[in-house]
Amino acid sequence: MTEERDAKMKDSNEVATKNLARRTVLTGALGTTMGVAVSTSTAEGILSDPAFALQTHNEGARSMNTVTTKDGVQIFYKDWGKGQPIVFHHGWPLSSDDWDSQMLFFVHQGYRVVGIDRRGHGRSSQVSDGHDMDHYAADAAAVVDHLDLRNTIHIGHSTGGGEATRYVARYGNGRVAKLVLVAAVAPIMVKSPNNPGGLPIEVFDGLRKSLAANRAEFYREIASKPFYGFNRPDAKPLDGVIENWWRQGMTGGAKAHYDGIKAFSETDLTEDLKRIGVPTLVMQGDDDQVVPYKGAALLQAKLLKHATLKLYPGYPHGMLTTYSETINPDLLAFIKG
Numbered sequence: 001m002t003e004e005r006d007a008k009m010k011d012s013n014e015v016a017t018k019n020l021a022r023r024t025v026l027t028g029a030l031g032t033t034m035g036v037a038v039s040t041s042t043a044e045g046i047l048s049d050p051a052f053a054l055q056t057h058n059e060g061a062r063s064m065n066t067v068t069t070k071d072g073v074q075i076f077y078k079d080w081g082k083g084q085p086i087v088f089h090h091g092w093p094l095s096s097d098d099w100d101s102q103m104l105f106f107v108h109q110g111y112r113v114v115g116i117d118r119r120g121h122g123r124s125s126q127v128s129d130g131h132d133m134d135h136y137a138a139d140a141a142a143v144v145d146h147l148d149l150r151n152t153i154h155i156g157h158s159t160g161g162g163e164a165t166r167y168v169a170r171y172g173n174g175r176v177a178k179l180v181l182v183a184a185v186a187p188i189m190v191k192s193p194n195n196p197g198g199l200p201i202e203v204f205d206g207l208r209k210s211l212a213a214n215r216a217e218f219y220r221e222i223a224s225k226p227f228y229g230f231n232r233p234d235a236k237p238l239d240g241v242i243e244n245w246w247r248q249g250m251t252g253g254a255k256a257h258y259d260g261i262k263a264f265s266e267t268d269l270t271e272d273l274k275r276i277g278v279p280t281l282v283m284q285g286d287d288d289q290v291v292p293y294k295g296a297a298l299l300q301a302k303l304l305k306h307a308t309l310k311l312y313p314g315y316p317h318g319m320l321t322t323y324s325e326t327i328n329p330d331l332l333a334f335i336k337g
Contacts, residue, residue: 005176008318009232010078013312024051028327030195033080037196043187046323048204054244055116057219062122064125064309065077065078065079067142067143067146069119069138069139069142070142071130071135073119073124073125073130073139074124074125075116075117075118075119075124075128075139075142076096076116076117076123076124077096077114077115077116077117077143077147078096078103078113078114078115078116078153078281079112079113079147080103080107080112080113081106081107081110081111081112081113082110082112082192083110083112083154084109084111084151084153084310085111085113085114085147085149085150085151085153086089086106086111086112086113086114086153086154086155086335087114087115087140087143087144087149087152087153087154087155087164088102088103088113088114088115088155088156088160089116089117089118089140089154089155089156089157089160089161089163089164089167090115090116090117090118090121090122090157090159090160091157091158091159091160091161091317092101092121092158092159092257092260092261092264093121093219093248093249093252093256093257093260094117094121094122094245094248094249094252095117095121095122095123095248095252096115096116096117096122097115097244097248097250098157098245098248098321099115099123099157099313099320101320101321101324101328102155102320102327102328102331103115105328105332106328106331107196109332111335114118114143114147114149114326116143117193118136118139118140118142118159118160118163118256119131119135119136119139119256120252120253120255120256120257120259120260121251121253121256121257122251122252123251126252126253127253127256128255128258131255131259131260132259132262132263132267133162133163133264133267133269134166134169136163136166136167136263137163137166137167137170138171140163140164140171141167141170141171144167144171144175144264148173149175151175151177152175152176152177153176153177153178153179153180153184153335154167154168154176154178154179154180155179155180156174156179156180156181156182156184156329157182157183157184157292157320158182158183158185158264158290158317159171159185159260159263160184161181161182161183161184161185161186162184162185162186162263162264162269164179164180164181164184165179165181165184165186165269165272165273165276166267166269166272168272168276168278169269169271169272169275169276170272172276172278176278177278178278178279178280178281178334178335179276179278179279179280179281180280180281180283180331180334181280181281181282181283181297181300182283182284182319182320182327183283183284183285183288183290183291183293183296183297183317183319184282184284184296184297184300185264185265185267185269185272185291185296186269186272186273186292186296186299186300187268187269187270187273187299187300187303188265188266188267188268188269189204189264189265189266189291189295189296190204190265190266194268195295197293197295199265199295203335204261204262204265204266207261208258208261211254211257211258211261211316212254212258213301214251215249215254215257216246216250219245219246219249219250220242220246222243222245223241223242223246223249224237224242225259226289226290226316226317227245227289227290227316227317227318228241228242228316228317228318228321228322229287229315229316229317229318229322230242230287231289232256232287232316237276238322241318241321241322245318266271270303273300273303274302274303274305276304276305277305277306277308279306279308280300280304280307280308281307281308281310281331281334282297282300282301282304282308282309282310283310283311283312283327283330284296284297284311284312284315284316285298285311285312285313285314285316285317285319286313286314286315287313287315287316288315288316288317289316289317290300290317291317293311297311299307306333310330312326
């Protein structure tokens, strides 16, 4: 009996040891999904640090923070920290997870950070309709109103830059302190008589065709090549970054992503940019293979009333992840300035 009891205790200890090994702290560097095992005391020390106390500001919430819009869509959001709020608007076809580096950076700088999953993306409802800039901006407004955020900085990347532009232009009066556009799709991407420097509609038709044919493979191609500039000579692809991009994309809905191509390419945000009166930082890499900077950042700076333009030689579309050590301090300097 003693030997049997000892054997059972040994098995229980082995299970406990294995479970403890699974308790990991995720690294924020480069948005990778690599887990780094730490001791229990170290983990407890990190998580008990007041700077790491991530406040939900949503009493009674048990699992996920969501807001239900007027048309019945549940919008997921993250809400961490205390202080002046910063709202993050993500790119297509990703989620607020794409802002991991920035949200962790700013929560430790004493800011309250809010990341929103666009409808049909990430953990928000995979609804059939409403995948356009008007709904995107209205959904963001629903979250801002729910949290009663004021004196807020809005930061939008790519499609999220278009969303943030429309939000600030239509809903931001009295609530927004500053705006940041990072490789944003504004004012408009598609070529037309009014936008002769835009990309041909065939480019976006090709995106729709590839998505419908094999979304999983299509997303891997984007992440492993143009998005981060991993297709450039001497570039070193980062598997964790590629896999994290793919994971975010496949978490969202195919219908939302398909319709979203029209939203980010054909929505004209020219008048929205002209209407915005808050200080705005315009950031983009000049080797952006997704959103050509001459039709984006350069035009945004001309249309905005109070723009600061910052171009990054050789940086790709996904510079927020692969060059966060440069981008984050620049964002902080603008916000504090």
